[in-house]
Amino acid sequence: MARERMARPDRRRHLIGIAWSIVRDHGADELTLPRLAVEADITKPVVYSHFPSRAALLAALFEEYDERQVVALQDAVDHAGSTLTARAEAVAASFVDCVVGQGRELVGVTAALEGTAELAEVKRNSDAAYAEQVTSILAGARGGAALPPASLTGILGAAEALGAAAAAGEMDRDTAVDELTSVIESTVARRRPRSRR
Numbered sequence: 001m002a003r004e005r006m007a008r009p010d011r012r013r014h015l016i017g018i019a020w021s022i023v024r025d026h027g028a029d030e031l032t033l034p035r036l037a038v039e040a041d042i043t044k045p046v047v048y049s050h051f052p053s054r055a056a057l058l059a060a061l062f063e064e065y066d067e068r069q070v071v072a073l074q075d076a077v078d079h080a081g082s083t084l085t086a087r088a089e090a091v092a093a094s095f096v097d098c099v100v101g102q103g104r105e106l107v108g109v110t111a112a113l114e115g116t117a118e119l120a121e122v123k124r125n126s127d128a129a130y131a132e133q134v135t136s137i138l139a140g141a142r143g144g145a146a147l148p149p150a151s152l153t154g155i156l157g158a159a160e161a162l163g164a165a166a167a168a169g170e171m172d173r174d175t176a177v178d179e180l181t182s183v184i185e186s187t188v189a190r191r192r193p194r195s196r197r
Contacts, residue, residue: 028108
């Protein structure tokens with residue numbers, strides 16, 4: 001039986017989907033380029049033409065997840081009100097839902113991203129872009145004032161911890177969203193510019 005020939009972008013998406021399946025079923029440590037070739041039923045050179053190294057494959061997985069997260073966040077905010085509570089809940093729900101939707105395999109990929117300077121840089125850049133998006137969203141509820149970096153770091157740290165706990169089944173999704181919403185609201189409220197008398 002002849003193999004189906006895919007356009008390069010379609011092949012890349014297909015390989016990323018298979019890579020996520022390998023991580024989900026066997027863990028991030030089992031994700032190698034030769035294994036991806038076997039699972040995809042293609043030759044190693046085809047895999048290497050898309051991902052020259054395991055680090056490049058892990059970075060591609062994280063970037064694909066990150067793109068979905070950015071779209072989900074914008075969609076949630078587009079359908080939310082303009083109040084602080086509505087925006088905080090939109091940020092919280094989209095973050096937790098993305099992490100839970102991706103499952104525990106995200107934890108393995110994230111841990112692998114921290115393993116080398118190259119991969120850590122991918123995650124740092126992603127976190128910075130996400131923080132900028134959240135800053136813009138919350139600024140509307142703060143009268144245009146941006147949150148300081150330390151406050152954003154606290155929000156993102158809470159988001160990662162609560163999302164991971166929900167994905168691992170340590171708490172339910174609604175509890176994680178409620179808690180993260182509360183963290184965001186209290187952080188923003190604490191940092192609101194004071195009016196002069």
